[in-house]
Amino acid sequence: MTAIQHTPGPWTAREANGRFIDTEWTADNPEHGLTQFAPIHANGVVIALVVRTDWNDAQLEADAQLLAAAPKLLAALRELQANPNDPRAHRTALDAMKLATVA
Structure with missing residues (x-):
């Protein structure tokens, strides 16, 4: 059996100027507005949506950043697992963690 692979990266939530790609989308939700x-x-393809019903912009931004960093985090963990004593693997992991968090 062949394992299904995730969509190759990079995954992005923001354009180079820091704005959400396609801006934020909204929809009317009968239970939450x-x-x-x-x-x-x-x-160039939308592969996921981060959804918030509480209009917490900071949390939406943080969640989107974390999800977009997932492929780099996975690659960094694999590199660290293969080379646990290599300082470059540790640097790669730290760099991936920075991508996953909102500054």
Whole structure:
């Protein structure tokens, strides 16, 4: 059996200028009012949406950043597992962690 692979990276939530790609999307939710969506892109295709019903912009931003960093975090963990004593593997992991967090 062949393992299904995730969509190749890079995954992005923001353009170079720091704004969400396609801006934020909203939809009317009967239970919660308007709902925010932040699209996550890979190779020009929306592959995921971060959804918030509480309009917490900071949390939406942090969640989108973490999700977009997932492929780099996975690659860094694999490199660290293969080379646990290599300082470059540790640096790669730290760099991936920085991508996953909002500054």
